[in-house]
Amino acid sequence: MTGGAPTGGAGELVSFDPRDGRELGRYPRHSPADVAAAVAAARRASSGWAGLGHTERRRRLDAWRRLVVRRVPELVQLISAETGKTTADAQLEAVLVVDHLRWAAAHAARVLRRRRVFPGLLMYNHTATVDHHPLGVVGVIGPWNYPAFIPIGPIAHALAAGNTVVFKPSEYTPAVGAWLADTLDEVIGGPRVLEVVFGAGDTGAALCSAGVDKVAFTGSTATGRRVMAACAQGPTPVVLECGGKDAMLVDRDADVAAAADAAVWGGLSNAGQTCVGVERVYVHEAVADRFTALVVETAAALRTGTGPGADFGPMTTPEQPGIVQEHIRDALSRGARALLGGPDSARAGSASVRPVVLTDVPEDALVMTEETFGPVLVINRVAAMEEAVERTNRSVYGLGAAVYSRSAGTRIARQLRVGMVSVNSVLAFSGVPALPFGGTGASGFGRVHGPEGLREFARTQSVTRQRVRPFLQPLSFRRGPRTMDILLRLVRTVRG
Structure with missing residues (x-):
């Protein structure tokens, strides 16, 4: 392994380039007292930021976006250096950052404006409204695989909603x-x-217990459970975007060439280190041979490494190649076949993992039940899409999915127990800022992005205001003896 764990002295964190082990920078390891101080500072700033109102906040967030656009090459270089991903992958991440930041700033006023609702029969003499107020201070715990794009979702939406933010990026x-x-x-x-x-994790735990008003976490399901347990002591509400084991379903009437190309990109881009990446494919037996051959041919041509011609770079963290290798060996020991690569594709001492394509993999293999988070694609054939849906939904994860079908894509998509589906594409939902992003089951709960993402970081308040004195007043000990009789007759007439 050329890179190293982000360690340093007792009070410092060292960042390394996973491509060559070069030291990139040193940062303080913040103690629980430091975290509490940061939250206190954010709390002091929160009233002024909330008091600006939507128009002024949008102006400032738009200025931030324009600065980010001007300095995109700088951001791309940082992302590539800390994660090892290719320049093209880092550029795509930067584009997504800009677009999602723009959407949150542009739509917060509309989504969070005061809304009037019908008061109903009993409260006919009232007006009823719903307001959305800032929570105060939001804690964001970000991942290493998309260190700018993923955290910009909760950061931008929380800021646009009027909150201040304390952000703990990954130690990597x-x-x-x-x-x-x-x-x-x-x-x-x-x-x-x-x-x-x-x-590292202790800093994230300190943030959970530092008195923030909500925590947005992205990372593994195991860590998400620990975050939720820590926040429960508050109790502090949480948004959890955890692991995934996303499936692609390829029907017999699919555009097979397009589906194969999408499977390779969805599964192997960023070295497979994508929470919504394609990890397992269920393909109809009628087109399985052609689809599989195209996938193997396309994947075999990919270049792995650190040079300028690489299609994807190394693993970002030191332990990931070992996890990938374990999953491959477990699948093969259970009777799976390797159509491309194998255990040696993830070599000890090397950060780069070459593409692997497996088939005939039992559903209880590690590579089918746990996040592999590496450039490994599993292709299993099915007799019908009903079988593919059942196998997809059998997973404890429910983050995203993709469906390729000319005639039944939307129908199949609606049967999947996942938070997001792309039909005749992969990962398209990630690029639409107006769509909520999140999963179900072991993949977490809550949403970032879109209107739902803005409302996650707002406190909802319902308000009624009496306009005129009521003809009947049931909400009083001074109500007359016939008040309820009249009210019940009225309900029977109007609602019965």
Whole structure:
């Protein structure tokens, strides 16, 4: 392994380039007291930020977006250096950052404006409204695989909703987290509305117990459970975007060439280190031979490594190649066949993992039940899409999925127990800022992105106001003896 774990002295965190082990920077390891201080600072800034109102917040967030656009090459370089992903993959991430930041700023006022509702029969003499107020301070715990795009979802939506944010980036990607906070500070000035704390799991635990008003976490399901347990002591509400084992379903009438190309990109881009990446494919037996041959041919041509011609780079974290290798060996020991690559594709001491395509994999194999998070595709054939749906839904995960079918794509998609589905494409839902992003089951709960993402970071308040004195007043001890009789007769007449 050329890279290293992000370790340093007792009080510092060191970031490494996984491509060559080069040290990129050193950052303080923030203690629980440091985290509490950051939350207190964000709390002091929260009333001023909330008091700006939607129009002024949008102006400042738009200025941040324009600065990010001007400095995209700088952001791309940081992402590539800390994650090892190719320049093209880092550029795609930067584009997504810009688009989602724009959407949150542009739509917060509309989504969170005061809304009138019909008061109903009993409260006919009242007006009824729903307001959305800022929560206060939101804690965001980000991952390393998309260190700018994934956290920008909760950060941008929380800020647009009027909250301040304390952000803990992954210990593997602290430079990207610092860059996001520093660029926002450049355009806002005054009290920082995006604080950053650095560290590993203990820093995230400290953030959960530091008195924030909500925590948005992205990471593994195991860590998500620990975050939820820590937040329960508050209790502090959480949004959890956890692991996935996303499936692609390929029907007999699919565009097989397009489906094969999408499977390879969806499963192997960013070295397979994508929570909504394609990890298992269920293909109809009528087109399975052709589909599989195209996948193997396309995957075999991919270039892996750190050079400028690489299609995808190395694993970001030191332990990931070992996990990938374990999953491959377990599948083969259970009777699976390797059509491309094998255990040696993930070599000890190397950060790069070559593409692997497996078939005839039992459904209880690790590569089918746990997140592999590497460039490994499983292709299993099925007799009908009903079988593919049943196998897809059997997983404890329910994050995303893809369906390829000319005639039944939408119908099949609606049968899947997942939060997001792309029909005749892969990962398309990630690129639509107006769509909520999140899963079900072991993949977590709550949503970021879209209107639902904005409402996650707002406190809902219902308000009624009496306009005129009522003809009948049932809500009083001074009501007359016939009040309820009249009211019941009225209900029977109107509602019965």
